[in-house]
Amino acid sequence: MIDTLNTYARKLPAWAVYLIGFAPMPFLFWQGITGALGVDPVKALEHEYGELALQLLVLGLAITPARRHLGLNLLKFRRAIGVLSFFYVLAHLLVWAVLDVQALGAVWADILKRPYITIGMAAFALLLPLAITSNNRSVRKLGPRWRQLHKLTYPAVILGGVHYVWLVKGWQVEPLIYMAVILTLLALRAPKKRKVRVAA
Amino acid sequence: MAGRWKNTLTENDVTPEANYLSRRSLLAGMAGVGLAGVAGLPTAARAQGLKANTYEEITTYNNFYEFGTGKDDPAKYAGSLTTSPWTVKIDGMVDNPGNYQFEDIMAKMTIEERLYRFRCVEAWSMVVPWNGFELADLLNMAGVQSRAKYVAFETLYRPDEMPGQKTRVLKWPYVEGLRLDEAMHPLTIMATGIYGKDLPNQNGAPLRLVVPWKYGFKSIKSVVRITLTDKEPPTSWNRANAREYGFYSNVNPEVDHPRWSQATERRIGGGLFTKRIDTLKFNGYEKEVAGLYQGMDLAKFF
Numbered sequence: 001m002i003d004t005l006n007t008y009a010r011k012l013p014a015w016a017v018y019l020i021g022f023a024p025m026p027f028l029f030w031q032g033i034t035g036a037l038g039v040d041p042v043k044a045l046e047h048e049y050g051e052l053a054l055q056l057l058v059l060g061l062a063i064t065p066a067r068r069h070l071g072l073n074l075l076k077f078r079r080a081i082g083v084l085s086f087f088y089v090l091a092h093l094l095v096w097a098v099l100d101v102q103a104l105g106a107v108w109a110d111i112l113k114r115p116y117i118t119i120g121m122a123a124f125a126l127l128l129p130l131a132i133t134s135n136n137r138s139v140r141k142l143g144p145r146w147r148q149l150h151k152l153t154y155p156a157v158i159l160g161g162v163h164y165v166w167l168v169k170g171w172q173v174e175p176l177i178y179m180a181v182i183l184t185l186l187a188l189r190a191p192k193k194r195k196v197r198v199a200a
Numbered sequence: 201m202a203g204r205w206k207n208t209l210t211e212n213d214v215t216p217e218a219n220y221l222s223r224r225s226l227l228a229g230m231a232g233v234g235l236a237g238v239a240g241l242p243t244a245a246r247a248q249g250l251k252a253n254t255y256e257e258i259t260t261y262n263n264f265y266e267f268g269t270g271k272d273d274p275a276k277y278a279g280s281l282t283t284s285p286w287t288v289k290i291d292g293m294v295d296n297p298g299n300y301q302f303e304d305i306m307a308k309m310t311i312e313e314r315l316y317r318f319r320c321v322e323a324w325s326m327v328v329p330w331n332g333f334e335l336a337d338l339l340n341m342a343g344v345q346s347r348a349k350y351v352a353f354e355t356l357y358r359p360d361e362m363p364g365q366k367t368r369v370l371k372w373p374y375v376e377g378l379r380l381d382e383a384m385h386p387l388t389i390m391a392t393g394i395y396g397k398d399l400p401n402q403n404g405a406p407l408r409l410v411v412p413w414k415y416g417f418k419s420i421k422s423v424v425r426i427t428l429t430d431k432e433p434p435t436s437w438n439r440a441n442a443r444e445y446g447f448y449s450n451v452n453p454e455v456d457h458p459r460w461s462q463a464t465e466r467r468i469g470g471g472l473f474t475k476r477i478d479t480l481k482f483n484g485y486e487k488e489v490a491g492l493y494q495g496m497d498l499a500k501f502f
Contacts, residue, residue, distance in 0.1 A: 029472075032472045033471070033472050035471070038260065038261065038271070038272065039256070039257045039260060039261045039468050039469060040261055040271065040324060040466070040468055041471060041472040042466060042472060042474065043271075043324075045472070099472060099473065100466070102475070102476050106461060106463075106464075109461065110461065113456075114458065114459060114460075116459070167459075168269070169269075169322075169437075169459075170265070170269075170369040170370055170440055170441075171368070171369060172269050172369055173367060173369075
């Protein structure tokens with residue numbers, strides 16, 4: 001089963017993942033215009049982009065544990081998934097700022113004043129250098145520092161999860177599930193030292 | 201004693217000449233789509249040229265956490281709610297406490313149409329043509345005693361039919377409250393319909409409170425109990441997060457909510473490129489209700 005999946009993964013080119021991943025972005029926007037997203041398309045689009053961004057970030061986080069614990073190798077798609085998640089975060093941010101809040105002053109006030117928005121912006125700020133360095137030239141140029149830099153993904157995903165938990169009214173189930181999955185995936189990639197000691 | 205609000209204003213008081221035209225075209229338009237009870241539209245609402253949201257908008261975009269936290273959850277899941285028979289228990293400091301059958305209440309009340317702005321604390325809004333009766337009429341029927349200072353309300357608790365009540369997003373049942381003078385104000389109604397039709401379940405069937413100058417969560421749905429008391433009653437969102445939701449929760453663009461700026465709002469129905477509009481103090485009913493809060497610091501009593 002895992003072998004079959006690995007075979008398919010080897011055959012699937014990374015550009016196909018970009019293509020499939022980007023497709024929902026214009027499609028959802030078009031649905032928003034035509035009314036297919038319901039009577040409040042601004043919020044619907046904002047939420048759809050935000051949730052897709054979070055799902056992609058979680059997916060990116062799952063790649064290393066999937067290889068380590070299941071033997072499933074999806075490493076070659078990790079950059080595509082990371083870049084896609086950045087663009088969904090950006091789209092989410094733009095829909096919020098341009099279509100929802102609609103005024104630069106109010107956007108800035110919200111970022112400063114409302115903790116869940118501050119946190120969301122911080123996550124975006126952490127992802128920005130990662131998106132900029134998601135190319136072979138940067139990997140070569142930065143050498144070992146590239147790996148260090150891209151560990152910013154971890155705090156960024158955690159902030160994204162907290163942003164979702166905090167922005168909803170009351171304690172809702174769905175954002176808490178995301179948060180639990182994020183923390184589990186991070187725990188799975190923690191160094192295995194302890195496990196080794198127990199086994200020995 | 202219905203229709204008190206209508207009587208507090210004459211058309212000349214509130215209607216600048218230019219608005220007569222828009223009001224007429226609005227009425228003509230409404231008559232065209234066959235609305236019931238257009239004659240009952242309150243003068244002020246008519247004069248302001250408010251354009252009602254569509255029935256679809258009003259009945260597919262709801263916050264009713266008893267059926268889930270998504271805006272479309274109530275329309276999806278509220279069909280399972282049994283609203284007949286329905287009893288409203290009126291108790292506390294009243295002369296005639298008891299269990300009132302919904303039909304008996306309806307037989308005694310005068311149903312009017314009220315076209316009100318509806319402003320959610322999440323900074324979106326609608327305009328809703330409610331049908332209903334003044335809460336004051338119901339309270340007078342029960343006979344409010346002089347010691348009573350507040351009115352407490354309670355929503356049905358029935359997890360079998362209200363799946364959201366199996367989660368702990370809020371403490372159930374949902375409760376709300378008003379000061380007695382707010383409850384007796386002629387703008388405050390118990391709504392039993394929309395667009396001349398029975399209130400759909402997702403909007404709080406068979407009867408719900410509507411207090412148009414307060415954020416929407418004050419307008420408690422599917423009410424089963426009304427209690428007159430001398431103490432400020434607990435309210436659900438205040439209990440969940442006192443820093444964010446006060447007892448009064450009057451619509452006020454000058455008092456920001458920690459989560460949302462309340463200066464502007466998005467009127468539902470304008471599509472993806474809707475321009476935000478300015479939020480009005482007391483949701484546009486300042487002239488009618490500001491007197492209730494004279495001398496109060498509205499930033500403190502938010």
